[in-house]
Amino acid sequence: MKHKWNNRLPMFVMIGPAFLWMAIFVLAPLCYVVGISFLSKDSSGGVMFPLTLASYFSLWNESFLTIFSRSLLLSLQTTIICLAVGYPFAYVIANAPKKHRGLLLLLIMLPFWINSVIRIYGWNTLLRQEGVINSVLMSIGIISSPLEMLYTDGAVLLGMVYELLPFTILPLYASIEKLDRSLLEAASDLGATKPHIFTRVIFPLTMPGIFAGSIQTFIPSLGLFYISEMMGGGSTMYIGNLIKNQFLSARNWPLGAALSLLLILITLVLMKLYTKVGSLEDMA
Amino acid sequence: MKKNISFLLAGVLLVTTLLSGCGGSSSGEGDKVLNIYNWTEYIPQEVYDQFEEETGIRVVESTFSSNEEMLAKLEAGGTDQYDLVVASNYVIDVMKEKNMIQTIDKDKIENITNISPSSMGMDYDPDNEYSIPFMATLTVIAINQEKCDELGVTINSFNDLLNPALENNIVVVDDSRELAAVALKATGQDPNSTDEATIEGALDWLNQLKTNIKAYDSDSPKTLLASNEVAVGLVYNMDAGQAIKENDQIKVVYTTEACEKSIDNFVITANSKNKEYAEEFINFVHRADVYKMILDEFPxxxxxxxxxxxxxxxxxxxxxxxxDTAELDRANLIADVGEAATYYDDIFTKMKT
Structure with missing residues (x-):
């Protein structure tokens, strides 16, 4: 008996801290959210008994449906653009001389050293009517009146792509880098043209990276509420704003919790779909 | 076996350090500390420094950006972590009901005589037993005179905000209550209504306003106003003031309808261990020269x-x-609507859908 315990001890010591961390900071808050979603709202904010399913029933609501579908659409657009931009980007980095690769990757990570709200604010300075871009374009005479760039849906999309592009590039890079060069040579020897090599060899082999990249872009994009507030002028509501409002202005915590759980559910379904086509290990 | 115990101890030690990290910093023995929970950018650091210099009481400030956030935190974390809270008038009732705050000894606050009588003894606390007013906020309409002239727009009533000439030319505060209040007043209803049908009736007006709104911005609407990007703003007076400082075309206009106002108050938490310090601080803030110091920084x-x-x-x-003091007196004091907060949020959500 003692022997068995001894064998397991290293496991407990190694996994214990991580497990505790997850239990305290992920599992416990999640249980709290689940708990709140079944309580009744207190008119002064906060929650009270009795237990009820009311929040879940009120999820079935026309405007929520619109908001969810709009958010999903925005996330989809973000993901597609990130892939279209990120794939060539990752390809170039993966094929760069080995000594430069580290530096190039570092450059991608570099913006993370600055708080993302500040970076988004930087975009505001660039895009606003009296901002840098409009002033430059007007001073060199390309446009005569300032372009309406900030506070549009396009600005929100730009902000999302900007914020999430690194999350697309990194898994793509990992999977492109792993590509066995001899396969490309073999394809070439067998007479495949360059477009052929790409569509028949490179693309299928990097599929795991594409899936991992899209999941890692799509899922966080559902929750980014401050981008639409800062770059879209807060005029369109997305899932993130909706949830935030339930807690901070509508005083309806149970509904906010139920909405969060619905979002988590959507995420889980997506992950499940993903495991059908890719492997979770490619996410790293 | 000994080895096991040492491992176990190491584990326990790890957990306790992890957990104790959450407890917050404890102050040294005999150190006089006053914990304040305040809006962001409301009291400058120099005021705290001078208070410490004069009394030896160190002020530790934590900040929030909405009353709801403040309530949520007090409810979740208990009220013993703060001594003094700055709370808007419409949450005072709730705080009283939930026994979050205690009575204030007014005798300790000699400078109470400096406070404008028009903000004392309001409905939410008729004898100022629990709350001492600090500053007020008025939601005003600020216009860019030059832009409005260009567009041929004049604002005499809230309905003028619906003028099609103002398309995509208004910045408004991102707040369901403030916007609904404008809509309700424009249509002749009570801006503090708790009736579901009445509140829903405001949606129609808000949807008309929507096409004229360029941005919903409570954080820095003065940027849009000052940089000539919008002709009209429905903003808090302090933002209007800052925009006026930067751009002389910005003016405040009052309409036939009254504005909305809120009064921020000092309240002392029920579990405060330093009630005397809190009272001393309230008295300090209402000393004319100290209050001036605050206004110089946050007007x-x-x-x-x-x-x-x-x-x-x-x-x-x-x-x-x-x-304008007449407008301030005329303004409608934003009230707690309890359950109805949900209806206000509903129309806000629909407006943005």
Whole structure:
């Protein structure tokens, strides 16, 4: 008996801290959210008994449906653009001389050293009517009146792509880098043209990276509420704003919790779909 | 076996350090500390420094950006972590009901006589037993005179905000209550209504306003106003004041309908261990020279008559900071709507869908 315990001890010591961390900071808050979603709202904010399913029933609501579908659409657009931009980007980095690769990757990570709200604010300075871009374009005479760039849906999309592009590039890079060069040579020897090599060899082999990249872009994009507030002028509501409002202005915590759980559910379904086509290990 | 125990101890040690990290910093013995929970950018650091210099009480400030956030935190974390809280008038009732705050010994606050009588003894606390007013906020309409002239727009009533000429030319505060209040007043309803049908009726008006709104911005609407990007703003007076400072075309206009106002108050938490310090601080803030120091940095609506006499023209002539007193008295005090907060959020959500 003692022997068995001894064998397991290293496991407990190694996994214990991580497990505790997850239990305290992920599992416990999640249980709290689940708990709140079944309580009744207190008119002064906060929650009270009795237990009820009311929040879940009120999820079935026309405007929520619109908001969810709009958010999903925005996330989809973000993901597609990130892939279209990120794939060539990752390809170039993966094929760069080995000594430069580290530096190039570092450059991608570099913006993370600055708080993302500040970076988004930087975009505001660039895009606003009296901002840098409009002033430059007007001073060199390309446009005569300032372009309406900030506070549009396009600005929100730009902000999302900007914020999430690194999350697309990194898994793509990992999977492109792993590509066995001899396969490309073999394809070439067998007479495949360059477009052929790409569509028949490179693309299928990097599929795991594409899936991992899209999941890692799509899922966080559902929750980014401050981008639409800062770059879209807060005029369109997305899932993130909706949830935030339930807690901070509508005083309806149970509904906010139920909405969060619905979002988590959507995420889980997506992950499940993903495991059908890719492997979770490619996410790293 | 010994080895096991040492491993176990190491584990326990790890967990306790992890957990104790959450407990917050404890102050040294005999150190006099006053914990304040305040809005962001409301009291400058110099005021705290001077208070410490004069009394030896160190002030530790935590900040929030909405009353709901403050309530949520007090409810979740208990009220013993803060001594003094700055709370808007409409949450005072809730705080009283939930026994979050205690009575204030007014005798300790000699400078209470400096406070403008018009902000004392309001409905939410008729004898000021629990709350001492600090500053007020008025939601005003600020216009860019030049842009409005260009567009041929004049604002005499809230309905003028619906003028099609203002398309995509208004910045408004991102707040369901404030916007609904404008809509309700424009349609002749009670801006503090708790009736579901009445509140829903405001949606129609808000949807008409929507096409004219360029941005919903409560954080820095003065940027859009000052940089000539919008012709009209429905903003807090302090933002209007800052925009006026930067752009002389910005003016505050009052309409036939009254504005909305809120009064921020000092309240002392029920479990405060340093009640005397808190009272000393309230008294300190309402000393004319200290209050002036605050207004110089954050030019809100002055509720301290003695301090107002010390202010110079840059404050007094700014119609965004030194708002019209008649309008301030006429303004509707934003009230707690309890359950109905959900209806307000509903129309806000629909408006943005």
């Amino acid at each position: 809100g609506v002055c509720l301290n008559d003695a301090a107002k006499e010390l202010m110079d023209s840059s404050y007094l002539d700014n119609e965004g900071s030194n708002v």
